[in-house]
Amino acid sequence: MEATADRRIATLARHLEASSLSYSQINNTISSSPTSSNSSVFAHLARAPEDPILGVTVAFNKDSSPSKLNLGVGAYRTEEGKPLVLNVVRQAEKLLVNDSSRNKEYIPIVGLADFNKLSAKLILGANSPAIQENRVATVQCLSGTGSLRVGAEFLARHYHQRTVYITQPTWGNHPKVFALAGLAVSTYRYYDPTTRGLNFQGLLEDLGSAPSGAIVLLHACAHNPTGVDPTLAQWEQMRQLIRSKGLLPFFDSAYQGFASGSLDRDAEPVRMFVADGGECLVAQSYAKNMGLYGERVGALSIVCKAADVASRVESQLKLVIRPMYSSPPIHGASIVATILKDRNMYHQWTIELKEMAERIISMRQQLFNALKSRGTPGDWSHIIKQIGMFTFTGLNSKQVAFMTKEYHIYMTSDGRISMAGLSSRTVPHLADAIHAAVTRVV
Amino acid sequence: MAASSAAILSVVSSTPNAASFSKEKLKLGSCNFNSVLWQGKQPSFFKTKSLSKVTMSVATNVSRFESITMAPPDPILGVSEAFKADTNEMKLNLGVGAYRTEDLEPYVLNVVKKAENLMLASGENKEYLPIEGLVAFNKATAELLFGAGNPVIQQQRVATVQGLSGTGSLRLAAALIERYFPGAKVLISSPTWGNHKNIFNDAKVPWSEYRYYDPKTVGLDFDGMLSDIKAAPEGSFVLLHGCAHNPTGIDPTPEQWVKIADAIEEKNHIPFFDVAYQGFASGSLDEDASSVRLFASRGMELLVAQSYSKNLGLYAERIGAINVVCSSADAATRVKSQLKRLARPMYSNPPVHGARIVANIVGNPTLFNEWKEEMEMMAGRIKSVRQKLFDSICANDKSGKDWSYILKQIGMFSFTGLNKAQSDNMTNKWHVYMTKDGRISLAGLSSAKCEYLADAIIDSFYNVS
Numbered sequence: 057m058e059a060t061a062d063r064r065i066a067t068l069a070r071h072l073e074a075s076s077l078s079y080s081q082i083n084n085t086i087s088s089s090p091t092s093s094n095s096s097v098f099a100h101l102a103r104a105p106e107d108p109i110l111g112v113t114v115a116f117n118k119d120s121s122p123s124k125l126n127l128g129v130g131a132y133r134t135e136e137g138k139p140l141v142l143n144v145v146r147q148a149e150k151l152l153v154n155d156s157s158r159n160k161e162y163i164p165i166v167g168l169a170d171f172n173k174l175s176a177k178l179i180l181g182a183n184s185p186a187i188q189e190n191r192v193a194t195v196q197c198l199s200g201t202g203s204l205r206v207g208a209e210f211l212a213r214h215y216h217q218r219t220v221y222i223t224q225p226t227w228g229n230h231p232k233v234f235a236l237a238g239l240a241v242s243t244y245r246y247y248d249p250t251t252r253g254l255n256f257q258g259l260l261e262d263l264g265s266a267p268s269g270a271i272v273l274l275h276a277c278a279h280n281p282t283g284v285d286p287t288l289a290q291w292e293q294m295r296q297l298i299r300s301k302g303l304l305p306f307f308d309s310a311y312q313g314f315a316s317g318s319l320d321r322d323a324e325p326v327r328m329f330v331a332d333g334g335e336c337l338v339a340q341s342y343a344k345n346m347g348l349y350g351e352r353v354g355a356l357s358i359v360c361k362a363a364d365v366a367s368r369v370e371s372q373l374k375l376v377i378r379p380m381y382s383s384p385p386i387h388g389a390s391i392v393a394t395i396l397k398d399r400n401m402y403h404q405w406t407i408e409l410k411e412m413a414e415r416i417i418s419m420r421q422q423l424f425n426a427l428k429s430r431g432t433p434g435d436w437s438h439i440i441k442q443i444g445m446f447t448f449t450g451l452n453s454k455q456v457a458f459m460t461k462e463y464h465i466y467m468t469s470d471g472r473i474s475m476a477g478l479s480s481r482t483v484p485h486l487a488d489a490i491h492a493a494v495t496r497v498v
Numbered sequence: 499m500a501a502s503s504a505a506i507l508s509v510v511s512s513t514p515n516a517a518s519f520s521k522e523k524l525k526l527g528s529c530n531f532n533s534v535l536w537q538g539k540q541p542s543f544f545k546t547k548s549l550s551k552v553t554m555s556v557a558t559n560v561s562r563f564e565s566i567t568m569a570p571p572d573p574i575l576g577v578s579e580a581f582k583a584d585t586n587e588m589k590l591n592l593g594v595g596a597y598r599t600e601d602l603e604p605y606v607l608n609v610v611k612k613a614e615n616l617m618l619a620s621g622e623n624k625e626y627l628p629i630e631g632l633v634a635f636n637k638a639t640a641e642l643l644f645g646a647g648n649p650v651i652q653q654q655r656v657a658t659v660q661g662l663s664g665t666g667s668l669r670l671a672a673a674l675i676e677r678y679f680p681g682a683k684v685l686i687s688s689p690t691w692g693n694h695k696n697i698f699n700d701a702k703v704p705w706s707e708y709r710y711y712d713p714k715t716v717g718l719d720f721d722g723m724l725s726d727i728k729a730a731p732e733g734s735f736v737l738l739h740g741c742a743h744n745p746t747g748i749d750p751t752p753e754q755w756v757k758i759a760d761a762i763e764e765k766n767h768i769p770f771f772d773v774a775y776q777g778f779a780s781g782s783l784d785e786d787a788s789s790v791r792l793f794a795s796r797g798m799e800l801l802v803a804q805s806y807s808k809n810l811g812l813y814a815e816r817i818g819a820i821n822v823v824c825s826s827a828d829a830a831t832r833v834k835s836q837l838k839r840l841a842r843p844m845y846s847n848p849p850v851h852g853a854r855i856v857a858n859i860v861g862n863p864t865l866f867n868e869w870k871e872e873m874e875m876m877a878g879r880i881k882s883v884r885q886k887l888f889d890s891i892c893a894n895d896k897s898g899k900d901w902s903y904i905l906k907q908i909g910m911f912s913f914t915g916l917n918k919a920q921s922d923n924m925t926n927k928w929h930v931y932m933t934k935d936g937r938i939s940l941a942g943l944s945s946a947k948c949e950y951l952a953d954a955i956i957d958s959f960y961n962v963s
Contacts, residue, residue, distance in 0.1 A: 104835035198845035232843035350850035361561035371569035379696035381662035386814035387851040
């Protein structure tokens with residue numbers, strides 16, 4: 057019996073190295089062994105660390121400080137620091153729940169037809185020739201992530217080039233999505249830390265030296281995490297380069313309407329590429345611009361040269377989706393479709409969207425002013441030059457750790473803060489924290 | 499329809515070689531031509547045998563997806579599409595396993611409507627769920643499956659992650675197997691739900707079949723099943739249908755389950771349950787979970803994928819879970835963390851709506867009891883049309899053939915014993931839509947249509963081979 061207990065403890069000790077069990081948890085485990093065997097077939101699985109982005113919220117939730125601030129995940133907060141469900145979304149939901157003609161039957165593998173049509177129109181423009189010529193295959197997916205994953209799986213199976221070029225830096229989940237889909241990931245220069253702006257020369261060089269036909273991931277607007285977007289003139293140069301090299305653009309559009317406040321303006325880069333008649337992929341998310349985060353609503357559109365190609369592409373997308381989750385969830389897509397197809401609701405949405413975008417722009421101004429008034433060393437103008445939900449502060453991971461420990465500010469270790477999580481009330485606290493970090497931590 | 503890919507081909511030549519050109523495309527006749535507009539596929543290049551120069555300039559307007567072929571329609575979901583297109587008034591959709599009322603209407607449970615109204619009134623937000631899903635849902639779903647007092651739950655040995663209904667939960671498990679048990683096989687029943695093999699194929703998990711359905715008896719080939727399980731390499735995953743086997747409706751008896759567990763333990767295999775019909779098979783949630791609970795009570799580690807599509811009628815909400823029962827709480831913690839790592843690059847976090855509906859119903863004693871009643875009603879209607887179908891067949895078939903296998907089967911489906919040609923006859927002649935393996939969904943049958951269906955089955959069985 058002693059030997060058995062020793063063996064058990066040794067096994068657990070091995071697991072301990074891979075995990076962060078507390079001593080009491082170990083004791084509980086020792087006393088509750090199953091009847092048949094003590095060894096687990098899962099013994100070789102280590103404990104994975106928390107997701108670097110979503111894990112910030114996990115850590116935030118554990119903090120009991122009253123002054124804690126969550127600037128981690130990109131979820132909009134009101135001036136009162138509360139999550140927001142748009143009025144127009146509540147309205148749409150009420151209509152849906154009270155509509156007795158609706159049921160919960162499986163929707164098609166490709167999702168709701170009207171949702172798909174409306175989504176394509178939203179990003180490509182209602183008069184897009186690509187849409188009128190039936191050259192766009194659109195499938196409803198699980199928000200931005202799901203759209204990227206389905207698109208990547210499709211390309212890994214059907215496209216001759218297996219490498220995708222992503223910006224340096226980019227959203228933390230991008231490389232994992234593409235790698236698990238079976239694509240190789242390379243990077244192209246994007247952010248210039250010295251200017252805290254775009255390294256355009258580096259970008260052109262790197263895309264210029266990419267192999268012909270390679271996939272290029274482009275952030276349609278409000279680049280995540282830097283907030284640095286190319287100008288339209290720069291976009292045009294990029295388009296010419298990309299088309300001349302036959303690179304395949306794959307747009308990630310997670311902030312349409314959220315960046316500038318205008319849906320059309322934020323879609324301009326995508327529409328430029330479609331206007332030249334070429335092919336591209338677009339992943340759309342309604343998580344931020346409609347506040348539908350948890351409903352997981354998005355769409356993947358593949359703009360093809362010809363209608364019959366689009367039709368065949370759609371059929372192959374179904375083969376990717378069916379073994380992954382069979383068909384997408386109905387609720388969020390129904391909310392979106394209800395809003396997009398109703399003139400008044402659509403208009404109301406644009407107003408609420410603009411309010412969110414403007415509040416963020418005002419937070420940028422307030423933070424900038426607060427740092428200026430504190431005389432915080434450095435040039436902080438990038439805070440008001442960058443666009444969208446995030447600011448790439450330029451703070452290093454040591455400074456970030458300091459801000460978390462001393463000021464209970466939660467953000468990702470790359471120095472990215474979500475402006476959406478700030479309020480007039482909390483800006484001074486953040487400014488104090490940044491000031492302290494910059495002056496005391498190197 | 500827009501012009502498809504076009505290439506402009508210019509050939510300058512004094513003596514064209516007529517044989518090289520496709521006549522209908524170029525309308526040969528003249529010797530000299532400058533350009534030809536070509537509708538269609540890849541441009542090909544022509545050489546002439548003459549001494550003249552041939553210059554080709556192709557303005558490539560060809561899609562990079564040009565070579566992609568049209569995929570065939572899904573064998574199950576495609577049935578409903580075909581049904582919709584049929585204008586015959588006698589048509590009957592016995593394809594996909596979605597419950598229908600006696601009036602053949604889709605059914606949203608009253609308890610679901612109540613839950614949704616509660617949710618609307620409480621005005622909850624739409625923030626991201628954690629990667630593993632809604633905490634209240636995960637707790638409720640594991641308790642529903644194992645029973646709240648079950649040691650596996652008390653000892654925190656179950657890793658539960660909310661998944662996209664049954665399919666999504668199976669896929670997460672498959673991804674876990676691929677990553678942590680490379681080379682390990684999944685054994686699937688012959689036959690099984692059509693999408694199982696697609697899931698494992700896409701997850702790159704090898705699979706092989708174990709004998710299950712015996713066409714001679716229209717019953718279970720139990721010896722074959724045990725034999726194949728024992729012959730598989732040690733440490734294989736054995737995919738078992740917790741209850742109401744899809745597509746056959748044939749379930750092992752409790753005694754047979756014990757022997758299956760023995761065989762699996764003997765070979766250190768890992769049981770992998772697909773539970774899509776808990777409560778729907780017998781009408782009792784606990785009874786339908788008995789196979790899973792048997793294995794858990796033996797201290798085995800196992801995987802269980804759950805779906806609320808049928809038993810709560812939440813088909814379109816995509817709500818389910820993957821549960822991994824481990825030998826320790828520590829292992830469960832680690833397994834859960836790795837499942838999260840697989841979910842994040844697939845869809846980040848699962849949809850909140852369906853999860854809240856389930857949590858609200860299971861967490862509210864009144865609603866929970868109402869659910870049990872509605873479920874008994876649904877399962878009861880299916881049992882009663884099953885009986886009526888059997889009675890109608892027996893009344894019309896005087897040959898003395900034993901159709902009792904229809905009554906012994908359980909759940910939404912019945913394996914009629916019809917082959918592909920006979921199933922096609924059901925559709926082509928009788929406008930009865932079903933899957934090619936002879937499976938009919940009794941959930942789509944009304945008592946009013948039992949006689950018609952009986953006639954169709956008898957005709958197809960005897961007059962078509």
